[in-house]
Amino acid sequence: MQFSGAKFVYLHHIIMAILMKGLTIFRRTTKSEGVIKLRFRLRDGRDVDLYHKSEIKADLKDLAKFEDDGNLRPKVSIYNHELKEQIDREMDAIEGAYIELCDKMDKSLITAKLFEETITKHLHPEDYIAVTKEETLLERYDRFIREGYRDGTFAEKRVLQYKGLYNELKRYLIIHHQLSILPKNFSADDLMELRLFLFEEYKYVSKYPSLYEEIKERCIPSKERAQNTVAIKLRMLQAFYTELEDRDEIDVSPFRKLGRNRRKVVMKESYDQPIYLLQEEFLTVMKTEVPETLQETKDVFLLQCAFGSRIEDFKSLNMDKIGVNIDGIPYIHYLPQKTLRNNEHKEEIEIPIMKYALEIIKKWEFKFPILKYVTGKSGYNVKIRRLLEYCKIDRDVKIFDKDSASNIYKPLYTMGSSKLCRKTHLDMLTKVQVNMYVSGHHKEGSNAVKHYSSLSLKDRFILMCAAYEQPLYKVDKELNVIG
Template sequence: MGRKKQDIKVKVVCDAREKAKIANGVPARKNLILDIYNSTPDKSVLTSEWLEREIDQRLSPEKYMTEKKGQTFFEAFDEFLNKHKLSDVRKNNFRSVFRTLQRYEIYESRINYKSFELSFGTVTAETLREIEDFLKNEHVYFKEYPDIYDLMPEARTPQKRGQNTVHDILTKIRTLFLWAVNEGKTSNNPFKNYSIGECVYGTPFYITIAERNQIYSTDLSHRPQLAVQRDIFVFQCMIGCRVGDFYKMTLSNIINEAVEYIPRKTKDGHPVTVRVPLNDTANGILQRYEKSRGKDSRLFPFTSEQKYNESIKEIFRLCGIDRIVTVINPTTREEEKRPVCEIASSHLARRCFVGNLYKQVKDPNLVGALSGHKEGSKAFARYRDIDEDMKEELVRMLE
């Protein structure tokens, strides 16, 4: 006689809230599926897998949110260039630093065989020392890793940088970090534990008024294009502005027989209008090019700054301005003796203006008002040592 089979029933205990949740969940899920169905114009995509994913996406949207990536170092650098008040020249200089740091990033990845990215939060004083080494030796690394430069379409063949140039680049990187800290992009300032060395400059040399007049009076009719650049150089000697400001000048800058302009170096901070009266020589040069001016009304037929500097060296050579001057080699930082015609440039026109004025009036504030130098300018302070005659004259005052 077999045993009677017994059914065992298990009673599931569930509180009222859980029962209500289950009861309400079924119609809610039906409504959700209907909503998905009605909002899908292309019914051909309706599969069980697709529907399951759509339901999950509606119920747990946080799982499908694209993770927002933080701003990269170079994206922030771009923002700095677009938002920070910079003159065109300074913006181009920062662009050059931008590309240099891109090459440094590729270089680090290349030598360490792993991906490397600059970040405001992770750059340390040690990183800055490595960047400094890269800046000093990039011309060597270019030969060792030429493939780096194949990845950079704008990269030029790097030349050996002098210490002053390296310090200038590091100063620009520091400016970028200070901006990032002020903007709340980082609290990291690696420059707190890193010191940028001082730039070393020699006593500025300048051409005398007699040498300037010799340049202006030399017959260059056999080199007509060079004669034009000579006139431009002499005019710059008469007004003493930086070449960047000079090249932007038009007839609108000539006001009541004087040149008026706002130096680009003051535009970013406290704009100052500089007014320099024109003497007879300067007015004569202006009138000579009156008929040849184009629609843009630029004062003169300017070439590129590079060609202008090359022309100045050739002009000095042809005019016999070849005396020996003492300069600081930017790479070795040692003194050198060089013929002035080998190192002449557009900046020598500014030095001619400032040096000869300072020799005459010995008042830095008055000269600064004509040259656009800021009060207390380090660059202007170097002119205090420029003339032996001035020193002798001052000493004689003690007799």
């Protein structure tokens, strides 16, 4: 890298600022012993205050022998040499990355993301060299997933969904002899061919059995995928191509080349009218005596209906997530996983625990073997359908049938799943609010009702108990009922 005289002087000042005070090990822990991952901090005047989280694991006893600037403390002769080498290497990479960025732009414009990417390039130059060559569509999509997870853009569940599409895309490219195709050469026509493949992949299973040998049987396509499923997969691929556009790696996304009307059809998602248990149907399930083989299913189903939690959140609940407020009302609290990335202030959901729900919790303490498998031939969803059938929840519900292009009717119990719990919960609480209109206390569309979510925990507890026909009660801190 060649510098002019003025540029050399400027970068010399940058280097001196880093060496004198700007780059330090960032110690922020209440631990006195154990192992932590090292973080580093780089400051340069008022404009720059950047942090870097490394992969270095350091024992706090070893770390205590180092100054904040990475040098050994005075009179220290016995120390962890490997840790010293790791710290030096990391600080050299940070320094090199910062100098490189200062050469390209004003230091006040350096973002945390750009800083991390440049440090990674200095730490792993071999990887950087590898990604500068033209990658195939599959290689670039794989890197898109890995970087999204590394940067926190994708949560673990989202990564699994993107990897699922990766596997489907790979099978498509193999079948169509396009494994070496580049992202920029994947056309709008290719996109439409991929869409058709996603709908009809089940037809290829018998033709290309080797492509499905290592896939779990329940994951092998056995019927045509639904429009919504395919649309969601295409939206994930669209997000990938949008990033390539944003990074100027391609000129135009194939999704843009589809044209507005065709893209609207391709990406369209449609949903049937929501299906849920009416209040009397829910109470029927609650009051029905069931055989021992269905008792756990009944308890779990009723508990999930009480909370309305998504299945992943529901599975994560435990006794530590129960609190009791000053009014003696027990409640569960948790961070919803689906919206965690956009939950800037990490605000928890708080849901009052009705009396019947507390009794189930005390009985099981959230240790439900049935939740080990939600889907599959003997999973939780299937057992919900058996429970509802036993309780004679057989009201006909309307489903749109794509093949006949008309509505068909099925007994409600055939539609049983964990999603039914959430929809039932939301509907029952909505009905309580509708009752407010009926009572004349509020006009329809009243802001007082729209602000249901801002009601106090006590107010929501009263509404929930009314909806589920449960008694009001209080508990002490040990969850003993006291009134």
